[in-house]
Amino acid sequence: MTERIYNFSAGPATLPEPVLKQARDDVWNIAQSGIGILEHSHRGPSFRSVIEAAESHCRELACIPDFYDVLFLTGGASSQFFMVPMNFLGQGQTADYLVTGSWSKKAVKEAKRYGEVHIAASGKDSNFNRIPPTSETRHSKDPRYVHFTSNNTIFGTQWPSEPEIPDGAFLVCDASSDIFSRPIDVSRYGLIYAGAQKNLGCAGVTLVIVRKDLVQSATEDLPTMLQYRTHAKSGSLYNTPPAFPIYVMGEVFKWILDMGGLESMAEHTREKAKLIYEFLGNSKFFAPFADANSASLMNICFNGPDADSEAEFIAAAAKAGFSGLKGHRSVGGMRASIYNAFPREGCEKLVEFMKSFERSR
Amino acid sequence: MTERIYNFSAGPATLPEPVLKQARDDVWNIAQSGIGILEHSHRGPSFRSVIEAAESHCRELACIPDFYDVLFLTGGASSQFFMVPMNFLGQGQTADYLVTGSWSKKAVKEAKRYGEVHIAASGKDSNFNRIPPTSETRHSKDPRYVHFTSNNTIFGTQWPSEPEIPDGAFLVCDASSDIFSRPIDVSRYGLIYAGAQKNLGCAGVTLVIVRKDLVQSATEDLPTMLQYRTHAKSGSLYNTPPAFPIYVMGEVFKWILDMGGLESMAEHTREKAKLIYEFLGNSKFFAPFADANSASLMNICFNGPDADSEAEFIAAAAKAGFSGLKGHRSVGGMRASIYNAFPREGCEKLVEFMKSFERSR
Numbered sequence: 001m002t003e004r005i006y007n008f009s010a011g012p013a014t015l016p017e018p019v020l021k022q023a024r025d026d027v028w029n030i031a032q033s034g035i036g037i038l039e040h041s042h043r044g045p046s047f048r049s050v051i052e053a054a055e056s057h058c059r060e061l062a063c064i065p066d067f068y069d070v071l072f073l074t075g076g077a078s079s080q081f082f083m084v085p086m087n088f089l090g091q092g093q094t095a096d097y098l099v100t101g102s103w104s105k106k107a108v109k110e111a112k113r114y115g116e117v118h119i120a121a122s123g124k125d126s127n128f129n130r131i132p133p134t135s136e137t138r139h140s141k142d143p144r145y146v147h148f149t150s151n152n153t154i155f156g157t158q159w160p161s162e163p164e165i166p167d168g169a170f171l172v173c174d175a176s177s178d179i180f181s182r183p184i185d186v187s188r189y190g191l192i193y194a195g196a197q198k199n200l201g202c203a204g205v206t207l208v209i210v211r212k213d214l215v216q217s218a219t220e221d222l223p224t225m226l227q228y229r230t231h232a233k234s235g236s237l238y239n240t241p242p243a244f245p246i247y248v249m250g251e252v253f254k255w256i257l258d259m260g261g262l263e264s265m266a267e268h269t270r271e272k273a274k275l276i277y278e279f280l281g282n283s284k285f286f287a288p289f290a291d292a293n294s295a296s297l298m299n300i301c302f303n304g305p306d307a308d309s310e311a312e313f314i315a316a317a318a319k320a321g322f323s324g325l326k327g328h329r330s331v332g333g334m335r336a337s338i339y340n341a342f343p344r345e346g347c348e349k350l351v352e353f354m355k356s357f358e359r360s361r
Numbered sequence: 362m363t364e365r366i367y368n369f370s371a372g373p374a375t376l377p378e379p380v381l382k383q384a385r386d387d388v389w390n391i392a393q394s395g396i397g398i399l400e401h402s403h404r405g406p407s408f409r410s411v412i413e414a415a416e417s418h419c420r421e422l423a424c425i426p427d428f429y430d431v432l433f434l435t436g437g438a439s440s441q442f443f444m445v446p447m448n449f450l451g452q453g454q455t456a457d458y459l460v461t462g463s464w465s466k467k468a469v470k471e472a473k474r475y476g477e478v479h480i481a482a483s484g485k486d487s488n489f490n491r492i493p494p495t496s497e498t499r500h501s502k503d504p505r506y507v508h509f510t511s512n513n514t515i516f517g518t519q520w521p522s523e524p525e526i527p528d529g530a531f532l533v534c535d536a537s538s539d540i541f542s543r544p545i546d547v548s549r550y551g552l553i554y555a556g557a558q559k560n561l562g563c564a565g566v567t568l569v570i571v572r573k574d575l576v577q578s579a580t581e582d583l584p585t586m587l588q589y590r591t592h593a594k595s596g597s598l599y600n601t602p603p604a605f606p607i608y609v610m611g612e613v614f615k616w617i618l619d620m621g622g623l624e625s626m627a628e629h630t631r632e633k634a635k636l637i638y639e640f641l642g643n644s645k646f647f648a649p650f651a652d653a654n655s656a657s658l659m660n661i662c663f664n665g666p667d668a669d670s671e672a673e674f675i676a677a678a679a680k681a682g683f684s685g686l687k688g689h690r691s692v693g694g695m696r697a698s699i700y701n702a703f704p705r706e707g708c709e710k711l712v713e714f715m716k717s718f719e720r721s722r
Contacts, residue, residue, distance in 0.1 A: 005395030009402040012604055020397055024385045034366030034682070036381055038563035038609065041370040041685060074435035074565070075586060078600035082584035110584055197601055202399035204435070204565040204603030223443035223471055225436060239439035240558055242565030243373055244605060248399065323395070324402060 006346040009324035010153045010299060010337040011177065011198040019251040019341075026247070037247050042240050050243075051236065054250030058207070061253055061262060064186050069215055071208040071228065072236040072246045077103070077176045080193040080206060081110040084172055087218040087228055089115035089144055096120040096143040098163060101128045101152035102330065103174060111147070118143065128155040130291035134164060143169045145190060151178035153198070154328040156301030156335060157294040162188050170214065178298050179207070180256060181340055182266035190214055196245060198298070199339045201252045204245035256340065265340055272338050272347045273297040279351045285309075285358040289333060303333035310334060313357055320353055322346075367707040370685035371514045371660060371698040372538065372559040380612040380702075387608070398608050403601050411604075412597065415611030419568070422614055422623060425547050430576055432569040432589065433597040433607045438464070438537045441554040441567060442471040445533055448579040448589055450476035450505055457481040457504040459524060462489045462513035463691065464535060472508070479504065489516040491652035495525060504530045506551060512539035514559070515689040517662030517696060518655040523549050531575065539659050540568070541617060542701055543627035551575050557606055559659070560700045562613045565606035617701065626701055633699050633708045634658040640712045646670075646719040650694060664694040671695060674718055681714055683707075 007014040026037045033046050040046045055070045064070060073079070084107075089095050094116040097108045100123050111117045118140035121132035139146070146165040150173050151158040158178060162185075165171050170190025179194040186192065191210040197203040208228070215228045224230050230238050236246075256265060277295060280288045280302050289301035304310040310333055317325050327333040338347060368375040387398045394407050401407045416431045425431060434440070445468075450456050455477040458469050461484045472478045479501035482493035500507070507526040511534050512519040519539060523546075526532050531551025540555040547553065552571040558564040569589070576589045585591050591599050597607075617626060638656060641649045641663050650662035665671040671694055675687050688694040699708060 003395060004390055004397075007396045007400055009396075009400065009405070011601065012400055012402060012408075014400050015397070020388055020399070023388050023399075027381055027384050027388065029365055033684075034364060035368045035370075035684060036365075036376070038381070038384075039368055039370065039373055039375050041373060042564065044370070044685070047373075074437070074440075074603070076435070076600045079435075079584075079586045082586060086584070106585075113582075113584065195601060197604075202605050203403065203601045204606055223440075223447070223474065224467075225440045225443065239437045240372065240556060240564045242435070242603060242606065243558075244563050245565055245603065321395070324405070 005321040005323055006349065007323050008336045008338070008342070010328070010335060011195070012203050013198050013337055013339050014341050015202070015248070016252065016255045016341045019248065019255055022251055023248060038244055040243070042237060042243055047243055050247050050250055051241070054246055054253060057250060057253035057257060061180060061256055062184055062186055062209075064209060067212050068186060069210050069212055069228070069232040071210065071231045072241055072249070073206045073208055073231060074204065074242055076203075076206055077174055077193055077195040078106065080174065080208070081107040082113070083226060083228070084145075084147070084191060084193075085111040085114040086222060086226060088214065090219070091115060093144045094118050094140045094142070096139050096146045096169070098132070098137070098146065098148040099124065100131055100149050100157060101155045103152065103154075104147070104149045107147055107149070107174065115144070120146065123157070126291075128152065128157065129289055130294040131157050131159050137163065139166050142166070145170045145172045147172040147174070149174045151175070151296050151298050153177045153299045153337070154331055156290045156296045156299040158296035158298065160293070170211070177339075178296070180262060180265065181269050181298060183262040196249050198337075201249035202245050204242045205249055207249065252341075268344065269297045269340070272342065272344050273300060275344075275347045275351055276300050276336060276338075279354060283354070283358060285361060286354060289331065298337060298339055300336045300338065301327055301331060301333060307332065309361075316357060317353060322350055322353060366682040366684055367710065368684050369697045369699070369703070371689070371696060372556070373564050374559050374698055374700050375702050376563070376609070377613065377616045377702045380609065380616055383612055384609060399605055401604070403598060403604055408604055411608050411611055412602070415607055415614060418611060418614035418618060422541060422617055423545055423547055423570075425570060428573050429547060430571050430573055430589070430593040432571065432592045433602055433610070434567045434569055434592060435565065435603055437564075437567055438535055438554055438556040439467065441535065441569070442468040443474070444587060444589070445506075445508070445552060445554075446472040446475040447583060447587060449575065451580070452476060454505045455479050455501045455503070457500050457507045457530070459493070459498070459507065459509040460485065461492055461510055461518060462516045464513065464515075464537075465508070465510045468508055468510070468535065476505070481507065484518070489513065489518065490650055491655040492518050492520050498524065500527050503527075506531045506533045508533040508535070510535045512536070512657050512659050514538045514660045514698070515692055517651045517657045517660040519657035519659065521654070531572070538700075539657070541623060541626060542630050542659060544623040557610050559698075562610035563606050565603045566610055568610065613702070629705065630658045630701070633703065633705050634661060636705075636708045636712055637661050637697060637699075640715060644715070644719060646722060647715060650692065659698060659700055661697045661699065662688055662692060662694060668693065670722075677718060678714060683711055683714060
């Protein structure tokens with residue numbers, strides 16, 4: 001087995017090595033069935049036990065109440081941008097959106113097709129380097145739901161906790177980039193969605209956790225595949241699901257449980273992020289991008305004194321075995337994404353490298 | 362590496378062993394990048410070379426003309442059932458559907474939401490055991506497109522070649538279960554779609570081959586993710602694509618090329634199917650389900666004298682290492698699915714087993 005490097009990619013992102021090793025075996029022959037995980041009928045007992053275990057481990061991890069459906073869908077979080085309003089927002093209804101970056105903006109664009117969209121808060125004026133505080137939030141009169149993005153990969157900001165919402169509304173969260181990195185009180189949400197490829201597995205499946213009463217009351221006059229109802233009724237097996245991405249997600253859930261669950265993930269996450277933010281706070285060369293109160297524990301965005309030094313740093317880091325540190329094209333600078341599976345050792349090594357780079361200047 | 366068995370599953374289905382072995386390596390570390398295929402950013406050079414190679418091998422295999430887009434989408438063929446009419450069928454327009462089984466019926470149901478659907482032919486009267494001949498086909502006056510299902514997994518029937526269509530219409534094909542099992546003249550089609558998990562790879566990606574002028578003229582007032590235009594413009598990278606299923610599809614394309622391409626696949630396919638159909642033709646115990654002129658070379662459906670003997674046969678076969686022979690619940694009996702990757706040896710062994718089962722009765 002050849003050597004692996006530190007992968008700071010914002011997603012798809014590094015996965016736990018025990019999961020990769022298990023996947024290698026199971027691609028050839030899973031559970032001594034004589035057939036690999038890619039090749040099993042989705043209606044057969046082998047895959048059924050895979051998807052059932054994935055759901056039950058998910059429920060266990062996040063203490064998901066029975067009155068929520070856990071769905072494994074396709075199309076990425078980008079498809080949830082339209083599926084949420086398509087299912088829940090009728091003409092004459094308003095949804096409130098808290099805009100904290102590029103992903104929220106895309107969600108707003110798709111929602112406008114179905115009903116009124118009210119921007120209840122926006123971080124645009126400060127180039128999204130902070131999460132707008134409650135004092136700046138102005139809800140509409142009677143919103144159907146309030147949508148927010150719990151962590152913003154591009155700007156490296158994160159909601160410290162859920163926003164307050166008006167009575168009668170339900171909370172919808174794009175949690176793609178920080179789901180299961182800390183405990184979550186699912187009962188505060190109407191619907192949570194998350195693409196798998198950051199904290200939960202590989203690209204190709206989207207986890208949706210949604211209150212059953214909402215699923216049942218959603219719009220019916222829609223294509224079969226675009227109704228949450230369809231997938232809820234069939235246990236995500238209405239048609240052939242993305243079997244391998246679901247399998248990987250299930251293995252990641254098991255790994256998180258083995259690591260001690262969400263409390264333990266939160267502790268690891270805080271420690272890893274602290275290593276890097278403390279260094280940035282003391283550096284005279286590097287500076288964090290996000291406001292301290294809003295800084296993401298998942299995506300640490302930072303800058304050098306100028307674009308040339310940044311390019312030099314990124315190139316030197318890549319040469320030294322630190323991959324994926326280039327910031328998103330819309331922000332520039334650097335970004336270290338350190339999701340659940342990213343090892344603490346990699347954060348320590350990065351800080352050492354940054355120190356020595358700074359000294360060499 | 363433990364032993365594998367003969368997997369006759371109708372999909373997800375058996376994959377070429379060289380592809381599985383390569384995937385095992387690449388899950389840990391692809392192309393000496395130090396990062397596995399599940400973990401690479403979809404915007405980085407490693408994945409870019411994967412998706413570009415997948416597209417170019419696909420084009421090479423099927424001699425796809427430049428005026429077609431090759432797209433890697435999600436949602437399965439089931440999502441194409443609505444995406445095709447959503448993009449191409451306007452109010453007041455009619456689409457003709459050739460109904461040859463359960464999948465065509467589902468496609469019809471979704472299309473009715475967008476325009477008029479005319480059933481130009483149907484195999485319903487004979488329980489879909491044959492493909493309706495041209496003499497029974499009645500097209501509408503000016504159909505926008507004609508939709509057919511090239512191979513019917515459930516009933517084990519297959520179109521011997523493309524249906525003729527009226528001038529001015531374009532041909533749409535759900536080719537999920539026989540794509541690239543024989544040469545295909547892409548220029549006869551407006552749009553071809555295929556879920557990967559039968560002939561092309563693992564579940565989680567849908568191949569769409571579509572004429573560029575159709576993509577450009579399609580309805581614009583749709584969610585971004587549901588427009589072919591979006592994916593055509595971005596090379597299937599508008600959002601994070603199902604990276605691993607695309608990777609596997611690319612490896613399967615390479616394998617088909619290595620095996621000699623589509624002519625060679627067709628020859629293998631004919632030989633494999635002949636082994637089983639010839640035995641069925643001579644058997645006094647087993648009988649093929651489909652009409653000989655319409656019999657599928659991919660899914661060979663057959664019956665025993667009664668349901669009890671069939672159950673006995675399926676159980677004995679499973680014990681002997683032949684998995685997935687149970688017919689679909691809506692037809693009963695047995696089904697041997699022998700897609701591209703299914704080895705000839707497995708067909709020979711199955712015939713031996715059936716002979717000895719018949720002798721023992």
